[in-house]
Amino acid sequence: MNFPFVAIVGQEELKTALMLNVVDPGIGGLLIAGEKGTAKSTAVRALADLLPEQTVVHECRFYCDPEGELCSLCRERIEQSELETSRKKMKVVELPLGITEDRLIGTLDIEHALKHGEKRFEPGLLADANRNFLYVDEVNLLEDHIIDLLLDSAAMGINTVEREGISFTHPARFILVGSMNPEEGELRPQLLDRFGLSVGVTGLHDKTQRMAVLQRKAAFDENPAAFCARWENEQNALRQRIVNARDGLPHIEVTDPVLEKIVAITAAMHLDGHRPDIVMMKAARALTALRGQKSIGNQEIHDAAIFALPHRQKRLPFEERGGRDKLLKVLEDCLG
Amino acid sequence: MKFSQFVGQDNAKLGVILNALEPRCGGLLLVGAKGSGKSTLIRLARGIFPVITPFVEIPLNITEDSLLGGIDIEQSMREGRRIFLQGLIPRAAGGILFVDDINLLPQELLAPLMAFNGGGDELQTCPGSVQQLPRDCCVMGTMNPEEGDIQPHYLDRFGLCAVMDELPDCEKRLDVLRIFREMPNFQVESDPSLMAMVATAKKHLPEVKVGTAELENISAVAVRNPSHGHRGELFLFYAARAYAALQGHDRIAQSDIERVSELVFVHRRLHTSEEHSDLPQDEKHRESATDQMSPPEPEKKAQSMDADFSLKPRGSAVTASGAEETMSIGNPFQVRRLSFKKDRLKRHAAGKRSKTHSLGKGGRHVRSTMNSAEQDIAIDATLRACAPYQKSRGREVKLIIERDDWRFRQRERKTGHLVIFAVDGSGSMGARRRMVAAKGAIQSLLTDCYQKRDKVAMIVFRQDCAELVLPPTSSVELASKRLSTLPVGGKTPLAAGLLETFRLIKRFGVRHPETRFLTVLITDGKGNQSITVDSDHREEEQELCKLLSAEPKCDFVVVDTESKDNFIKTDMAVRLAENLGAEYYTVEALRAELLSELIQSKNRD
Numbered sequence: 001m002n003f004p005f006v007a008i009v010g011q012e013e014l015k016t017a018l019m020l021n022v023v024d025p026g027i028g029g030l031l032i033a034g035e036k037g038t039a040k041s042t043a044v045r046a047l048a049d050l051l052p053e054q055t056v057v058h059e060c061r062f063y064c065d066p067e068g069e070l071c072s073l074c075r076e077r078i079e080q081s082e083l084e085t086s087r088k089k090m091k092v093v094e095l096p097l098g099i100t101e102d103r104l105i106g107t108l109d110i111e112h113a114l115k116h117g118e119k120r121f122e123p124g125l126l127a128d129a130n131r132n133f134l135y136v137d138e139v140n141l142l143e144d145h146i147i148d149l150l151l152d153s154a155a156m157g158i159n160t161v162e163r164e165g166i167s168f169t170h171p172a173r174f175i176l177v178g179s180m181n182p183e184e185g186e187l188r189p190q191l192l193d194r195f196g197l198s199v200g201v202t203g204l205h206d207k208t209q210r211m212a213v214l215q216r217k218a219a220f221d222e223n224p225a226a227f228c229a230r231w232e233n234e235q236n237a238l239r240q241r242i243v244n245a246r247d248g249l250p251h252i253e254v255t256d257p258v259l260e261k262i263v264a265i266t267a268a269m270h271l272d273g274h275r276p277d278i279v280m281m282k283a284a285r286a287l288t289a290l291r292g293q294k295s296i297g298n299q300e301i302h303d304a305a306i307f308a309l310p311h312r313q314k315r316l317p318f319e320e321r322g323g324r325d326k327l328l329k330v331l332e333d334c335l336g
Numbered sequence: 337m338k339f340s341q342f343v344g345q346d347n348a349k350l351g352v353i354l355n356a357l358e359p360r361c362g363g364l365l366l367v368g369a370k371g372s373g374k375s376t377l378i379r380l381a382r383g384i385f386p387v388i389t390p391f392v393e394i395p396l397n398i399t400e401d402s403l404l405g406g407i408d409i410e411q412s413m414r415e416g417r418r419i420f421l422q423g424l425i426p427r428a429a430g431g432i433l434f435v436d437d438i439n440l441l442p443q444e445l446l447a448p449l450m451a452f453n454g455g456g457d458e459l460q461t462c463p464g465s466v467q468q469l470p471r472d473c474c475v476m477g478t479m480n481p482e483e484g485d486i487q488p489h490y491l492d493r494f495g496l497c498a499v500m501d502e503l504p505d506c507e508k509r510l511d512v513l514r515i516f517r518e519m520p521n522f523q524v525e526s527d528p529s530l531m532a533m534v535a536t537a538k539k540h541l542p543e544v545k546v547g548t549a550e551l552e553n554i555s556a557v558a559v560r561n562p563s564h565g566h567r568g569e570l571f572l573f574y575a576a577r578a579y580a581a582l583q584g585h586d587r588i589a590q591s592d593i594e595r596v597s598e599l600v601f602v603h604r605r606l607h608t609s610e611e612h613s614d615l616p617q618d619e620k621h622r623e624s625a626t627d628q629m630s631p632p633e634p635e636k637k638a639q640s641m642d643a644d645f646s647l648k649p650r651g652s653a654v655t656a657s658g659a660e661e662t663m664s665i666g667n668p669f670q671v672r673r674l675s676f677k678k679d680r681l682k683r684h685a686a687g688k689r690s691k692t693h694s695l696g697k698g699g700r701h702v703r704s705t706m707n708s709a710e711q712d713i714a715i716d717a718t719l720r721a722c723a724p725y726q727k728s729r730g731r732e733v734k735l736i737i738e739r740d741d742w743r744f745r746q747r748e749r750k751t752g753h754l755v756i757f758a759v760d761g762s763g764s765m766g767a768r769r770r771m772v773a774a775k776g777a778i779q780s781l782l783t784d785c786y787q788k789r790d791k792v793a794m795i796v797f798r799q800d801c802a803e804l805v806l807p808p809t810s811s812v813e814l815a816s817k818r819l820s821t822l823p824v825g826g827k828t829p830l831a832a833g834l835l836e837t838f839r840l841i842k843r844f845g846v847r848h849p850e851t852r853f854l855t856v857l858i859t860d861g862k863g864n865q866s867i868t869v870d871s872d873h874r875e876e877e878q879e880l881c882k883l884l885s886a887e888p889k890c891d892f893v894v895v896d897t898e899s900k901d902n903f904i905k906t907d908m909a910v911r912l913a914e915n916l917g918a919e920y921y922t923v924e925a926l927r928a929e930l931l932s933e934l935i936q937s938k939n940r941d
Contacts, residue, residue, distance in 0.1 A: 026520060068521065101397060105397050107716075108716050113716075113719055118410055119410050148396050148437065148440045149396055149397050151437065151440075152395055152396045152397070152436060152437060152440075153395075155375050155436055155437075156375065156379065156522075159395075160393055160395040160397075161395065161397060162394070162395055162397070162398040162399070162402040162403070162424060163397060163398065163399045163402055164399055164401060164402065164716045164717075165401060165402060165408065165421050166402070167402070182811070183809075183811065183814070184809075184810070184811070186810065186811050186813055188482075188483065189370060189482050189483075190370050190480055190482065190483055193370040193371055254517050256514075259510055259513045259514065259517070260506075260510065262513065263506050263509040263510050263513065264506065266509065267505075267506050267509060272369045272370060272371055272372070273369060273370055273371020273372045273373070274371055274372075274373065274504070274509065274512045274513075274516075275370070275371035276371075277509055277512065277513050278512075278513065278516045281513060281516070281517065
């Protein structure tokens with residue numbers, strides 16, 4: 001049983017950033033940087049209980065979206081008949097650090113090959129992660145060749161497998177969530193850029209908050225079921241809020257003036273590439289939906305920038321990260 | 337989204353179109369920072385080729401047999417004889433092979449891929465199978481130079497290359513954003529108008545006249561862009577002709593040649609600019625390999641992605657406050673690739689500098705072998721090996737596998753290195769701003785360590801002790817931070833510095849036995865402080881040097897910071913280097929002499 005999401009004390013930025021990714025999975029994930037013991041993993045695991053249902057192809061191992069990109073099997077199936085659909089809850093899939101290549105991307109199904117003399121694709125973790133959250137704890141310690149593979153599939157949301165005579169493609173649009181302790185090593189810039197949003201997490205300093213953490217954790221350890229039951233109403237309210245935001249998202253219009261403000265900010269920050277612009281646009285819209293508003297305001301653009309830009313800020317190779325002052329100043333200049 | 341909707345990056349777009357028109361242009365490499373649209377552009381290229389054109393994507397997870405072809409298990413099992421399965425390369429005949437992040441593709445797979453792009457026509461895959469390779473297909477690749485280089489040898493095989501470092505202005509950024517607003521789900525659409533344009537030009541291509549005058553013009557442009565070999569000219573010819581056809585010209589005009597020359601030469605151009613003019617001629621040639629990616633014009637270079645990785649000089653304002661001061665970091669310079677040869681020891685660790693065969697079951701499964709001490713059976717390869725014989729062995733239900741069929745996995749990982757910087761922080765380093773130069777040298781080495789994912793540690797010895805200011809970490813950033821605040825002043829406890837280094841190697845070696853160590857000792861060698869009160873510091877130093885040089889898997893570099901134009905130079909560091917069996921460099925020489933070579937030659941295993 002997971003610790004209830006709503007019972008996590010403080011860490012509002014972290015919680016909001018996670019929810020934004022549920023509201024719009026296209027935002028592209030979240031990087032959580034912070035010291036140990038600051039509820040990073042707890043929050044991600046707790047998120048699992050809030051996740052909504054989505055429509056998938058019935059009994060597809062890749063949770064294909066009937067309206068979107070299909071896997072090799074579903075493409076064959078659709079030739080013959082209409083695809084059956086069913087509803088499935090989104091989930092959080094964890095990627096262990098020691099994972100092998102085969103296990104991650106999938107490979108030849110040996111058992112089937114031996115028994116029947118036929119080649120069949122044995123799906124890997126990326127299959128499971130399609131349209132779900134893929135969580136990597138200590139992502140900065142992940143081995144290089146595994147990162148390469150992750151980048152490769154993350155780039156276009158498709159896992160193309162060409163191994164041992166097997167050819168298979170399936171959608172792999174996972175929402176990558178990584179947590180790391182920056183003291184233990186850096187993340188490669190290319191992987192860094194793949195994370196839509198980032199938040200920095202620090203321990204709570206307020207005494208009452210620290211007390212609350214202690215009390216709640218102790219109560220949860222004592223009797224998880226009773227503790228969760230106590231928070232169930234609030235959990236339900238949040239679930240409903242997320243569903244509403246997901247429904248409302250397509251109705252929020254991104255006007256040209258909003259785009260102009262976004263571009264003014266990213267241009268002033270001298271950011272590489274177009275991903276920052278796109279992520280900021282999506283984050284601002286999702287924030288608006290989550291807050292139950294009708295149109296994107298300056299506050300939403302401001303907050304979206306705080307989520308989407310800090311880890312993309314250009315810096316000399318060894319310069320300190322952050323430079324939040326600069327960002328805040330640019331935001332003030334551009335948004336008034 | 338259509339190809340022609342792609343905003344900006346005209347060179348890259350032209351490169352794609354030229355290849356669509358004339359496959360002899362030799363493929364295209366797109367070089368750009370993250371998020372510059374490299375992969376998007378190549379995927380959009382699908383839309384300007386006719387639907388029947390094969391468009392084969394090579395994922396980084398590909399195995400050798402899938403790339404080149406191997407035995408078809410299914411068919412072989414059914415028929416009881418070997419039946420070959422086509423690899424991906426032959427499947428791309430007349431079309432495009434697309435490799436995203438080609439610089440991350442394992443070397444052993446890049447080699448056959450690029451050999452073929454150069455026009456090889458036969459390829460031996462597995463024993464008994466020679467595959468005919470298509471001639472009319474091209475490789476399109478993308479790379480982000482931040483993630484590492486591609487070897488110059490393979491770079492040269494790409495006919496065209498476009499550097500996507502264009503800084504989009506606000507208007508262009510807005511255009512891109514609008515596209516993403518309209519199309520939340522990226523999908524490639526075909527681009528009939530552009531396709532028609534290419535088709536027309538293709539028809540016109542054979543009619544473009546090429547006379548002696550045109551060839552002369554091409555040679556003249558090639559001479560202006562010095563490069564190795566003749567590939568450049570050849571590709572320039574094909575590209576210029578294709579461009580002329582696209583423009584509807586009857587002859588190759590000078591302007592056609594000029595337009596495509598940047599695409600042909602950007603990755604081949606040798607560095608003849610003033611920055612390397614102090615190097616001897618042959619050095620220049622080799623030098624060109626490392627930083628070819630940056631366009632030669634200095635103002636353009638400042639924006640290129642390479643520039644992100646070469647620190648701009650920081651201000652050299654130093655305040656001298658009493659005996660202790662902190663020196664700014666001197667100008668770092670491009671260090672050539674430090675690299676060790678692949679050795680035959682088996683190790684466990686991950687890193688990027690040298691490859692090694694790994695013990696245990698992690699690492700990339702590179703290939704299967706017939707014999708191996710480890711019993712890590714490659715079931716797939718074993719299956720393939722036994723498949724053809726099943727009928728003759730009388731298989732009914734279960735497979736019949738004999739000892740001869742067994743195949744084993746060979747895996748490969750990159751070993752980790754710990755680079756230890758032992759820095760002299762004594763007062764003599766403060767004199768004549770030597771520390772500034774030394775810091776510059778360290779900074780350059782750190783950049784290299786970052787790209788190779790080495791761990792680094794830093795020891796400073798000054799006043800009367802040595803201190804591990806940075807325990808082994810892979811955060812090069814932290815190292816750099818420590819470096820900038822390194823104080824100087826006081827005596828030179830060289831012996832203590834050596835001792836601390838020795839202890840660190842011992843300590844770290846116990847927990848990480850597979851690590852190789854590289855110690856960079858930055859000092860003038862003038863030790864004047866012993867560890868214990870009544871012993872001679874020179875004897876201590878010698879003893880420690882003996883201990884250190886006896887350590888296996890350790891290499892040493894001494895960087896001498898003594899200023900050599902001084903007539904009272906002592907060359908103490910030379911002696912230190914001799915005692916350690918270290919390579920010796922002066923700070924000044926570090927710039928010209930290339931660090932890579934010295935370290936490459938130090939492979940003792």
